[in-house]
Amino acid sequence: MNLLIRIVLIVVLSAVAQTYFPWWSAVVVALIVETVLGKGSNSTSFFSGFYGLAIPWMVLALYIDNKSESVLSIRILELFQLPQFRVVIIVLTGLVGGLVGGLGSVAGGWIKDAFLQSDGK
Amino acid sequence: MKRIKAALGIVLVIVVVFLGNSKLGMLPPVAKFLDPYHGFWQNSEFETQEFEGAFQLDGIETDAKVVFDNRGVPHIFASNDHDLYFIQGYLTAKDRLWQMEFQTHAAAGRLCEIVGKKAIDFDLEQRRIGMLWAAENALEIIYDDSASLAALNAYATGVNHFISNLSDDNLPLEYKLLDYNPEQWTILKSALLLKYMAKMLNGNERDRPNTEALKLLGPEMFNQLFPDQNYLTDPVVPDFAPDTALGKGLNLENVMTYGNWDMPEIQPHFVGSNNWAVSGSRTESGSAILCNDPHLALSLPSIWYEIQLNSPNVNCYGVSLPGSPGITIGFNDSIAWGVTNAGRDVKDYYAMDFINYSEGTYRMGDETLKAEKRLEEIKIRGGKTVVDTVLYSVLGPVAYTDKKKDQYLALRWLAHDASNELLTFHELNRAKNFNDYEAALSHYQCPGQNFAYADAKSNIAIWQQGKFKVMPKDYGRFIQDGSDASHLEEKFIPQAHNPHMLNPERGFVSSANQPPTDSAYPYYYSGVFEEFRNRTINNFLRKDSSISIQDMMDLQLSNYNLLAAEALPLMLKLLDTTKFQYPENERRALNELLEWDYNNNPELIAPTVFEIWWDELNNILWDEFNSSDWDSDKYYMYSWEQLMKDGKAKVDMRDTRYVYPMSKVTINLLQNAPNHIAFDHRSTNNSVEVAKDVVYDSFYWTAMKFGDIIKYKYNRPHWGFYQGTRVKHLARLDAFSSKKLAVGGSENAPNATTSTHGPSWRMIVEMNPDGPKAWGVLPGGQSGNPGSKTYTTSLNSWASGDYHDLNFLKNLEAVEENWKMQTFKPLKE
Numbered sequence: 015m016n017l018l019i020r021i022v023l024i025v026v027l028s029a030v031a032q033t034y035f036p037w038w039s040a041v042v043v044a045l046i047v048e049t050v051l052g053k054g055s056n057s058t059s060f061f062s063g064f065y066g067l068a069i070p071w072m073v074l075a076l077y078i079d080n081k082s083e084s085v086l087s088i089r090i091l092e093l094f095q096l097p098q099f100r101v102v103i104i105v106l107t108g109l110v111g112g113l114v115g116g117l118g119s120v121a122g123g124w125i126k127d128a129f130l131q132s133d134g135k
Numbered sequence: 136m137k138r139i140k141a142a143l144g145i146v147l148v149i150v151v152v153f154l155g156n157s158k159l160g161m162l163p164p165v166a167k168f169l170d171p172y173h174g175f176w177q178n179s180e181f182e183t184q185e186f187e188g189a190f191q192l193d194g195i196e197t198d199a200k201v202v203f204d205n206r207g208v209p210h211i212f213a214s215n216d217h218d219l220y221f222i223q224g225y226l227t228a229k230d231r232l233w234q235m236e237f238q239t240h241a242a243a244g245r246l247c248e249i250v251g252k253k254a255i256d257f258d259l260e261q262r263r264i265g266m267l268w269a270a271e272n273a274l275e276i277i278y279d280d281s282a283s284l285a286a287l288n289a290y291a292t293g294v295n296h297f298i299s300n301l302s303d304d305n306l307p308l309e310y311k312l313l314d315y316n317p318e319q320w321t322i323l324k325s326a327l328l329l330k331y332m333a334k335m336l337n338g339n340e341r342d343r344p345n346t347e348a349l350k351l352l353g354p355e356m357f358n359q360l361f362p363d364q365n366y367l368t369d370p371v372v373p374d375f376a377p378d379t380a381l382g383k384g385l386n387l388e389n390v391m392t393y394g395n396w397d398m399p400e401i402q403p404h405f406v407g408s409n410n411w412a413v414s415g416s417r418t419e420s421g422s423a424i425l426c427n428d429p430h431l432a433l434s435l436p437s438i439w440y441e442i443q444l445n446s447p448n449v450n451c452y453g454v455s456l457p458g459s460p461g462i463t464i465g466f467n468d469s470i471a472w473g474v475t476n477a478g479r480d481v482k483d484y485y486a487m488d489f490i491n492y493s494e495g496t497y498r499m500g501d502e503t504l505k506a507e508k509r510l511e512e513i514k515i516r517g518g519k520t521v522v523d524t525v526l527y528s529v530l531g532p533v534a535y536t537d538k539k540k541d542q543y544l545a546l547r548w549l550a551h552d553a554s555n556e557l558l559t560f561h562e563l564n565r566a567k568n569f570n571d572y573e574a575a576l577s578h579y580q581c582p583g584q585n586f587a588y589a590d591a592k593s594n595i596a597i598w599q600q601g602k603f604k605v606m607p608k609d610y611g612r613f614i615q616d617g618s619d620a621s622h623l624e625e626k627f628i629p630q631a632h633n634p635h636m637l638n639p640e641r642g643f644v645s646s647a648n649q650p651p652t653d654s655a656y657p658y659y660y661s662g663v664f665e666e667f668r669n670r671t672i673n674n675f676l677r678k679d680s681s682i683s684i685q686d687m688m689d690l691q692l693s694n695y696n697l698l699a700a701e702a703l704p705l706m707l708k709l710l711d712t713t714k715f716q717y718p719e720n721e722r723r724a725l726n727e728l729l730e731w732d733y734n735n736n737p738e739l740i741a742p743t744v745f746e747i748w749w750d751e752l753n754n755i756l757w758d759e760f761n762s763s764d765w766d767s768d769k770y771y772m773y774s775w776e777q778l779m780k781d782g783k784a785k786v787d788m789r790d791t792r793y794v795y796p797m798s799k800v801t802i803n804l805l806q807n808a809p810n811h812i813a814f815d816h817r818s819t820n821n822s823v824e825v826a827k828d829v830v831y832d833s834f835y836w837t838a839m840k841f842g843d844i845i846k847y848k849y850n851r852p853h854w855g856f857y858q859g860t861r862v863k864h865l866a867r868l869d870a871f872s873s874k875k876l877a878v879g880g881s882e883n884a885p886n887a888t889t890s891t892h893g894p895s896w897r898m899i900v901e902m903n904p905d906g907p908k909a910w911g912v913l914p915g916g917q918s919g920n921p922g923s924k925t926y927t928t929s930l931n932s933w934a935s936g937d938y939h940d941l942n943f944l945k946n947l948e949a950v951e952e953n954w955k956m957q958t959f960k961p962l963k964e
Contacts, residue, residue: 032172032173033172036167037155037166037170037172038152038155038156041148041151041152041155042148045144071170071171074172075176078171078177079179081181082180083924085179085921085924086175086176086178086179086921086922087179090175092870093312093869093871094162106169107169107171110165110166110169111166111169111171114155117148117151118148118151120144120147121148122144123144124140124141124143124147127137127140127141128138128140129141130137
């Protein structure tokens with residue numbers, strides 16, 4: 015199935031998973047979606063999980079930051095001695111989400127490879 | 136091949152999840168922390184969040200209402216005391232859970248469980264001085280009192296109700312950052328909190344520095360430089376002479392003048408406070424006024440939690456300690472009370488004569504006794520549990536040991552004794568008159584406090600209450616012989632003989648950590664007492680006979696530095712301006728001082744110059760007590776390193792075994808004994824220096840440092856900036872601390888604000904017959920969450936000297952429109 019659909023599925027399913035389970039449930043979602051619907055390991059298997067998590071994490075962070083007028087995000091930036099611009103922590107949140115999601119979907123791709131191979135034989 | 140790849144996929148995910156979930160060094164678990172569904176983002180508070188309405192609370196008995204006023208102060212209206220303290224616990228935990236638990240972990244010596252082995256020395260000391268033992272002793276007596284036990288249990292249940300309903304996303308921020316979880320609250324933790332306060336307020340111990348100084352100086356010089364406190368004037372209770380017989384004097388030869396005691400460094404600054412009450416005969420309104428500002432380490436979340444407690448049995452407003460039920464400083468319809476630290480020495484150290492330390496056998500008089508062993512298990516995060524054996528002698532726990540030198544110090548601290556201070560506050564919250572106040576104080580033992588009192592009938596009183604030993608002269612000032620069994624024959628001063636007065640003729644009562652009594656008092660005591668602030672306050676209260684609320688605010692905010700007013704004219708008189716070497720610097724510094732009115736106001740430069748000069752003068756004058764590598768070159772090097780690093784001229788070259796003599800002693804020498812041997816520099820063998828030389832030398836350094844501060848912009852010279860007061864986060868995280876506040880003050884002024892300490896709550900209460908009116912302000916806010924706007928709501932008001940009207944509600948009809956109301960309902964089966 016094409017990349018866009020997988021991304022949308024990860025976005026939706028990970029949001030559902032994370033309302034009940036800790037953050038790593040989103041990584042499991044990326045892995046399962048990529049295993050079930052992916053095309054095996056290729057250049058897109060990273061990006062389904064990457065965008066699937068980076069986008070919602072960033073959007074949710076942005077939403078919270080706007081509503082709370084950055085009271086906390088600025089303190090967190092100062093705490094980790096990062097430049098005190100809110101965009102930094104929002105992008106960082108997205109990148110970390112993307113990275114763990116992407117690695118999850120890469121793992122999914124590898125597992126899919128194993129299935130594809132056994133199907134092929 | 137592909138199967139291996141699939142297996143690798145599973146491994147990869149496990150590794151990612153593991154790494155994202157683990158604390159890496161100082162970093163919190165990265166993915167877990169940044170996850171916007173559960174991580175730190177969820178601790179951001181919105182103004183539009185659902186707040187009002189009805190909530191179910193599993194554990195209360197009937198409906199209760201809580202009104203949150205415009206500053207978020209909860210006013211709890213419950214129909215019985217159980218529900219009242221349940222909801223106090225619940226709401227306090229909601230705002231302050233992390234702080235409550237962190238402070239009690241610190242008290243119990245359990246910080247290693249949170250931050251790992253770097254806290255081991257701190258934890259070991261807490262265990263060895265018997266903090267947990269003291270709290271356990273307190274519990275034994277608390278179990279015998281149904282009222283305080285019921286309040287503590289209801290409070291604990293309320294806190295635990297909050298904890299058990301926590302989820303990953305609403306866990307307080309610091310738990311996420313340090314990656315751990317709260318445990319159940321217990322009444323032992325409430326008892327620990329009171330011992331935490333006792334340790335903070337009994338910190339001015341001088342046993343070791345006095346012993347070392349006596350060894351260095353001999354008895355005659357020691358008594359000159361470290362006199363007992365009765366040379367200070369203006370005590371809390373003048374002419375107080377209860378009828379009793381005096382104890383015998385202690386022979387100075389009998390104290391421990393050997394050994395190099397292994398004890399923690401002494402911090403010479405002290406924690407003080409002001410309170411006073413003015414009778415209606417001296418106020419503009421005709422009603423009595425009570426004021427209190429306890430000075431503590433400025434910290435965020437605020438030390439205090441503001442609250443009103445209302446049930447059919449009580450209606451009280453004030454500040455509470457997060458972790459303890461009831462109100463600690465406050466007022467009700469009938470009375471108001473406030474506290475300051477007594478400052479008396481209630482910690483005695485004894486050198487124990489161990490025959491065999493590992494067996495625990497020691498000599499006591501003619502007998503050989505065996506110490507009890509208490510095993511202290513210190514769990515260390517990411518490390519192996521450390522088991523420490525603390526020996527308990529009949530005199531107290533052996534707090535400091537040096538096996539190589541065969542030295543063992545037992546600590547006899549009155550906070551170890553079973554007592555129920557909580558009951559005092561429980562009864563003060565409900566007190567109607569002076570008799571209730573006196574009865575409430577009877578339960579109070581440690582740390583000794585001056586309780587100021589005012590009531591709606593215009594009575595005023597003050598009582599220094601605490602458990603104090605009957606002692607011969609000089610007892611407890613030095614490390615004493617622990618093999619002398621006569622130490623065990625303890626007697627205590629009865630409450631009626633503790634300094635107090637009701638409606639004195641002068642029309643006011645006050646305390647600011649000065650000595651409690653003058654020479655009329657028959658009992659001996661020692662301690663570290665305030666020398667200046669108290670006189671400024673009393674001078675003001677004596678003079679003004681039509682006192683207004685504004686006067687009281689002005690007095691709490693007064694930056695008048697009486698130390699400077701007494702010392703600076705002497706220093707200027709002794710300063711020989713013909714010896715100036717770099718007139719550009721020296722003239723500039725001098726000119727700042729000439730027109731000064733001794734107010735440590737933030738916009739002035741003079742207080743900065745004076746502060747530097749006073750420190751330099753002490754460093755040079757008291758070089759007897761400086762570390763052995765102190766000399767001009769070293770001093771220059773350290774000084775300028777410090778100056779470049781943090782813009783402060785203050786350099787502490789003191790040998791940490793000693794403290795410098797009190798400021799009043801220094802002033803007396805400058806004034807009356809300019810040729811005293813103390814003025815002679817230790818480092819010069821061929822010449823004899825006198826007061827003039829010390830004054831000039833110290834002024835020279837002052838001028839050079841001040842010149843460089845301006846020239847190289849090491850700091851801004853205005854006092855508010857130079858002092859750089861900051862309200863620090865409890866875990867010392869800069870990002871969760873305040874910025875530097877440009878505020879004035881001095882520890883020698885009523886507004887006793889320093890760079891780290893200051894008024895942790897300013898309160899003024901007018902006890903009108905038709906109900907109290909009150910004003911107050913905290914250096915922080917109600918919420919302990921750095922992601923909340925109310926974390927620091929009041930900080931700016933505090934810094935600029937503004938007060939809030941305190942909304943003491945008689946009933947729920949007094950609620951204003953924009954306040955928010957929550958109704959708590961019991962959980963229906």
